[in-house]
Amino acid sequence: MKVLGGSASSRTARELAAHLGADLVPVERKTFPDGEVYIRVDAELRGEDVVVVQTTQPNASLLELLFLQEAAHDQGAASITAVVPYYSYSRQDRVFQHGEIVSAKAIAELIELKADRFVTVDPHKEHILGFFGIESHGVSAVPLLAKHLATRKVDTVLAPDKGALDRAEFAAKCLGADFDYMEKTRLSGTDVVMKAKRLDVRGKTVAVVDDIISTGGTIAMAAAELKRQGATRVLAVCTHGLFLNNALDRLKGAGVDEVIATDTLENPAASVGCAEAIADVLR
Numbered sequence: 001m002k003v004l005g006g007s008a009s010s011r012t013a014r015e016l017a018a019h020l021g022a023d024l025v026p027v028e029r030k031t032f033p034d035g036e037v038y039i040r041v042d043a044e045l046r047g048e049d050v051v052v053v054q055t056t057q058p059n060a061s062l063l064e065l066l067f068l069q070e071a072a073h074d075q076g077a078a079s080i081t082a083v084v085p086y087y088s089y090s091r092q093d094r095v096f097q098h099g100e101i102v103s104a105k106a107i108a109e110l111i112e113l114k115a116d117r118f119v120t121v122d123p124h125k126e127h128i129l130g131f132f133g134i135e136s137h138g139v140s141a142v143p144l145l146a147k148h149l150a151t152r153k154v155d156t157v158l159a160p161d162k163g164a165l166d167r168a169e170f171a172a173k174c175l176g177a178d179f180d181y182m183e184k185t186r187l188s189g190t191d192v193v194m195k196a197k198r199l200d201v202r203g204k205t206v207a208v209v210d211d212i213i214s215t216g217g218t219i220a221m222a223a224a225e226l227k228r229q230g231a232t233r234v235l236a237v238c239t240h241g242l243f244l245n246n247a248l249d250r251l252k253g254a255g256v257d258e259v260i261a262t263d264t265l266e267n268p269a270a271s272v273g274c275a276e277a278i279a280d281v282l283r
């Protein structure tokens with residue numbers, strides 16, 4: 001087995017190769033002044049089971065993934081597995097308004113052209129895996145995050161909204177903690193309060209768990225409210241930390257005591273590795 005690591009997931013690729021006892025193949029990559037992506041894989045891939053590892057955010061990383069798959073295909077790989085730790089465009093998983101496209105499905109159709117198998121971590125919605133006409137798997141990062149949280153003495157796990165409750169419940173069960181979701185109530189045109197639906201957070205260590213932190217707006221609002229309501233510590237926990245527009249500063253400013261993310265996106269808060277869990281699915 002050979003592992004090709006894209007530039008957005010070089011750490012995961014390296015760790016995955018080590019867990020699988022596979023060769024990590026060096027990839028030459030550059031970006032031309034006009035933004036075009038160039039890759040070269042100077043290795044013998046004929047007859048090999050090739051695993052391409054690349055998160056698809058930002059957009060150039062998606063192209064790099066497709067090009068790496070193309071290289072494996074052109075060189076006669078026996079099989080190609082696309083491992084996409086963070087699958088971008090996953091929030092456009094259905095048509096919300098007439099005329100939109102299902103972007104998550106469009107990307108799946110591109111990936112499956114040159115792949116036999118697809119693996120991702122915590123897809124935004126489970127049905128995304130069904131967009132692939134090839135074997136597809138979702139690895140849950142929740143037990144990994146829960147293991148990391150186990151030393152933090154978390155009393156309560158909260159979902160920032162009802163839609164994210166399943167993930168929070170799963171994390172809470174792994175930790176033996178309470179769980180709930182936060183509900184927004186509009187008091188006026190300008191005032192909104194956000195509160196745990198059932199539980200009192202006073203004096204508690206609370207972990208707010210979401211799949212993605214993008215700008216941090218959702219969890220920052222939740223954290224500020226939780227602190228106002230007397231929570232002692234608030235941890236912001238996610239699988240995919242995009243942390244756009246100074247999100248980490250924004251979270252800190254809102255009273256978040258610690259930010260914990262997995263390494264599906266490489267960033268300073270990525271303290272939970274997913275490679276071993278991905279390797280378990282590939283074996």
Ligand code: R5P
Pocket residue numbers: 091210211212213214215216217218219
């Ligand atoms: C939404 O569907 C996701 O699960 C996250 O709740 C969202 O991406 C968070 O965005 P932000 O960090 O910008 O509030």
